Every structure is written in structure tokens, then in C-alpha cells.
Amino acid sequence: MFNRLIGTAFRRTFSALTVQNPPKVILSPPRGHTSLLMTSTASQLEASIDGLIRLNRSVPSLQLVFFCVDSILNSRDAVSECWFEDNMLIHHCEQFEPSKDKWTPQSGTVELELHGSDVVLPLAHTMFQNTLPATCFFVDSENPHNWKNLSHLKVQLPYIKSSHFNYSNCLVELPLEKNPAQEYIVTEHEGNMIKTINMIPASQYLIENEHLQKSKNSLFFKLYDGPQVPDYMESYHRITVGGLGWGEKQGYLVLDRHVGSLDHKKLKLFQHQPETAVQFDRNKKSIVLECSTEQQNYRPTGSKTPIVSNQIGLGSERGFRLNGVWHTSQGEVVQIQVT
Known part of the structure; x- marks a missing residue:
């Protein structure tokens, strides 16, 4: 994304980067990496998809997985990218089908398998951004489901091993x-x-x-x-x-x-107790799971663009499931430190 940071931010075991309030999304694979897992909040959805399309045109052999979430590292305007030197394993996917009940909003989920952990996260509703109930897709060689919008995706991530869990709630x-x-x-x-x-x-x-x-x-x-x-x-x-x-x-x-x-x-x-601040350590190589705090009103995007190396965020207002346990209280956070 920001080429000048690629050399210092990426390591083989966990090559990740999160940018808040990005003015634009530019994706550039580190040397030797073959796959990209990318997440975006709704505010960056269009820019992220445009960036992925450009990346696919320039490097068609790259495997891509993308989905939209409610928040990333407690931000409603951010993108996260995680690069791997091996491909992810796509275990299962289901395409969105038209809902028979127009009064019940459709939703989707993504499941990520780490070495020692299993994460299930509800996808963000994106109807107001691109008319889709949620946005999740992948590009993987000649797979017939490439670029299809998915209601469920199960992916195994290479390398990532859970080493420690930091927990907090409100x-x-x-x-x-x-x-x-x-x-x-x-x-x-x-x-x-x-x-x-x-x-x-x-x-x-x-x-x-x-x-x-x-x-x-x-x-x-x-x-x-x-x-x-x-x-x-x-x-x-x-x-x-x-x-x-x-x-x-x-x-x-x-x-x-x-x-x-x-x-x-x-x-x-x-x-x-909503006034309690969301707690996580920005200096640890980690995946940060959060039950997003509901946004009560519009907050203008700031002019600063904080960049967090070796860390990605996955947040949903409906919570998340970690190793079979659901966490659904707003502000609840599990930071999975990885090696």
C-alpha cells in the first residue's frame, strides 16, 4: 500500500499492514509473496475493490481474498492487508442467493482458520455502498467462483500461529x-x-x-x-x-x-459500560478481533493517516466467534498475538 513502508513492515511469518483514513488504496505485493488477504470498512469499499482490480490486472497470478467489515482497529475508515508467501486454502464458499423474505436483511459470514484458532466473523452490511447485502469474494487461479459475491467463505491461512491472547471488554x-x-x-x-x-x-x-x-x-x-x-x-x-x-x-x-x-x-x-475504552496493543504482531461499538452519528474523516505495521483488524457490530465462543458485547476485544 505505501511502498516506502513495505520493506520494514513485512516479514515472512506475518506480513501485515493497516492504514486508517487512507487517501487512496494502492496495493503492491512484497517480493516473493503469492497471496493477499484484505479487509476494508464500508467507507473504503469502493477504493479497495478498485485497487484489487488493478492489482489483478498487473499480477494475475496473485491469489486474492477480500471482505468488508464494520471496523478495523476500532476505526470505521480503514483497510488491512496481509500477504503470504504461500496460497491460502479455500475450504468452502457459498454465493449469495436472492432472499425470499424481502423484509429480512441478508447477512454473511467469513471463517478464518489459523494454526490453533478458528475465527467466525459476520460481514458488514454494504447495501448503501454497492447495493449488495454484504461484500466478500476471492480470486484463486481458475476457480469458477472467482469474483462472485459470497454469503459464506471458509479460508485457512498459512504460517499464522497463535502465541498469546489479550482480552478486554466494557x-x-x-x-x-x-x-x-x-x-x-x-x-x-x-x-x-x-x-x-x-x-x-x-x-x-x-x-x-x-x-x-x-x-x-x-x-x-x-x-x-x-x-x-x-x-x-x-x-x-x-x-x-x-x-x-x-x-x-x-x-x-x-x-x-x-x-x-x-x-x-x-x-x-x-x-x-460503553465509556470504557477499547484496549489493544498496537506494538504486537497480531490479529485484533472486536465487537464493534455501534456508530451513533456521523464522524468526519480525520486528516491524519495512522499506519500500523504487522497488525490487521476484524470487527463486527454483531460480534465474533473464537474457538466456538461468541463475543457479542460492544467493545469486547481479543488480540491474537501471532508468530
Whole structure:
């Protein structure tokens, strides 16, 4: 992208670069590299595709994978590129098909396989940029799916090995009751609906909780069972519906659809604290996964063009899945340091 930086920014094991607020997108492969994984936010979608078309014309043998995300390193105006000396392996792809239900917005996902990690990320909606529900495609030799817009893509990345995980979120724990030593267990449930906690109607814990009267921020349950797991594998799930008087489901609490089995899971209550800053180390060779903070209003593009070497970002407002665990609270970040 910026040729003067290529020599210092790229190494064989992880050759990556992220540019925020780029005035233009110019792609130039480092010597000996045969494939490119590129991501872009919606604001840079058109420029990125133009850059990929020019690159393909000049070096038709290069393998290309591209998809659009909501944010990159906590920015809504950025591009990331990651070059490899070997080709990526395209394991599976599905093309977008016209939706039978015009009222339900279509979405897509991309799955990246690293050595020791598996990442699933929802694609950004790009209807307002190019009339497509999401934008994801690849160019790989004579593959019949070249340049086709995809609803799902599964790719194995060469070289990249996970060496360390840094985790942060914007959640603060709240007591469920005045007795902090009490253990709370789901005693009755139906699907993703919690009926009772410790045999008490689940919503009662919220109605009688004095801490919740001070803020209307989103609430989450941390669900756990068995041995302690690393912080980046902990499972937090949003409370989407709840409260006495909620129709026929009086006293229930409903969690997000990613919750899985609730059978006798232990839980703790957390509240989203959006003023907490997103945390990640810009000096580490890494892939930064984030549940993007929703953009409430238009923010003009700055005049500066920060460049981050050896780091790429993947962000979605709907969160991401890492090694089977979904992370869906805004501001939740996992930084995968790689070798």
C-alpha cells in the first residue's frame, strides 16, 4: 500500500499492514509473496475493490481474498492487508442467493482458520455502498467462483500461529442480590429462556436489584460450568427480553440466540459500560478481533493517516466467534498475538 513502508513492515511469518483514513488504496505485493488477504470498512469499499482490480490486472497470478467489515482497529475508515508467501486454502464458499423474505436483511459470514484458532466473523452490511447485502469474494487461479459475491467463505491461512491472547471488554459485574457469596444456577429453562434461577423467577433478580435503577445500559449474564477457562474463552450473553408482565412468559429472561445449552449453568450478572475504552496493543504482531461499538452519528474523516505495521483488524457490530465462543458485547476485544 505505501511502498516506502513495505520493506520494514513485512516479514515472512506475518506480513501485515493497516492504514486508517487512507487517501487512496494502492496495493503492491512484497517480493516473493503469492497471496493477499484484505479487509476494508464500508467507507473504503469502493477504493479497495478498485485497487484489487488493478492489482489483478498487473499480477494475475496473485491469489486474492477480500471482505468488508464494520471496523478495523476500532476505526470505521480503514483497510488491512496481509500477504503470504504461500496460497491460502479455500475450504468452502457459498454465493449469495436472492432472499425470499424481502423484509429480512441478508447477512454473511467469513471463517478464518489459523494454526490453533478458528475465527467466525459476520460481514458488514454494504447495501448503501454497492447495493449488495454484504461484500466478500476471492480470486484463486481458475476457480469458477472467482469474483462472485459470497454469503459464506471458509479460508485457512498459512504460517499464522497463535502465541498469546489479550482480552478486554466494557462490562462491569453487578451483584444479583445483597449476598455476594451466593452461587446462582439456572434451575429451569426453555431454549434460550431462563425461567428460574435458584428456583426463583429469573426476572425477579433484575426487578429487585437497586444497582439497575441507575442505568439503562445492556445487561449480560456470564455463564460458566466446571473448570475455570481463560478470559478470552469466557461466555457472556445479552439479556434481550425480561421482566414481570411480559406476556405469557411472565418472570422469564431471554438471552441471545448464541447461548447454547443453559442446563444448570452457573451465572453472574454484568452491565455494559460503553465509556470504557477499547484496549489493544498496537506494538504486537497480531490479529485484533472486536465487537464493534455501534456508530451513533456521523464522524468526519480525520486528516491524519495512522499506519500500523504487522497488525490487521476484524470487527463486527454483531460480534465474533473464537474457538466456538461468541463475543457479542460492544467493545469486547481479543488480540491474537501471532508468530
